[in-house]
Amino acid sequence: MPKVSMTVNGKRVSADVEGRTLLVQFLREHQRLTGTHVGCDTSQCGACVVHVDGRAIKACTTLALSCEGANVTTIEGLANGTELHPMQAAFRTHHGLQCGFCTPGMIMAAIDMVNRLGYDLSEETIRHELEGNICRCTGYHNIVKAIQAGAAAMGGMKVAAE
């Protein structure tokens, strides 16, 4: 079996995988990082969204071997020890989840949104940008609120750091 090596949440990892091994299988089954979920397995729902080289992608529609040498961030890589990432904290504060299954993908998508579009996100922008993520519980209202607050908090952290 071919070997694949990549950096996951700052750590160099490698494993022997099949050609058909998906990135999400590599993360969940080989790395035991089960925070990245498989909701639909048909690239619709976005529960599997992770960042590869800084861009949000669907890990169920990416081959592990295509990520050779890549830098991957999953939901497990966001918190600083016990301190939640501001986007995670915002989801908790605003109750941006019910069952929580879609949440890892929502948060990875939300941070990607901020990376591309900045800290000041309108409700309309957030709803539009969430097209690739499906939630069956919340009706999205609190997710949108959480992303707006999380984006602003990320901006505030950046200002504080400067």
Added chain:
Amino acid sequence: MYAFDFHRPATLRQANSLIGKVEDAKILAGGQTLLPTMKQRLASPAAVIDLSGVPELVGIEQKGRNLVIGAMTSHAEVASSALVRELLPGLAALAGGIGDPHVRHKGTIGGSIANNDPAADYPAGLLALGATIVTNRRKIPAGEFFTGMFSTALDEGEIITKVIVPTGGKFAYAKFRNPASRYAMVGVAVGKKGSSVVVAVTGAGSDGVFRWAEAEAALGKRFNAKSLEGVTNPPAKDLNSDIHASAEYRSHLIGVMARRAVTAATAK
């Protein structure tokens, strides 16, 4: 997915040599269609040649009056490129309307046109823009490239390397999206270069993207949405009917999308 051998060349030369050597190989671009198709076992190649490690296939540059877009350039890159937004804002908008943000980070222009899905956006756009598809062997005008549903002029072992898109004309694309798949239920691209007008329709034809000659003739006289009043929509008998829309509704939408596209193209 059935098991397959995986190859990831680092250069176009390596890719060329692999595609000639490896039996029953399929080229993997962004994988946003091929991988779901393989999961459903609608495709089961013995080998996959992944082009994501070939940097020379990625990038957007201006060459004279043309934009040259590398085949492995993602939809997100086309949508956010300052060059494309300035010179062909309609093409940036088209790319920005494909799929969702995560799909746009992976899906590529080369992969989209090689697949020629009958509801994809790029085939209509490139047809209306009079683009040229460049492969490892030759240059193919868009008008000769899209030959039917999921079918192109590409030969066995031929790899798309870039797409040359003329700038300086008028262009816009309007689509009525299926809200679940975000594919075009009907999409109409309108391009005007000098006195020549192309109206290309996707999502509706029973054999993939097609040109709407009557609309082209009317718009050729006067490039204005009003010119389409009185032009009969393509007949329903030549159009798709499925759970998303009847052929009659698609016929109606073609007229609506064409007017929207012309209005957008003339607004710039």
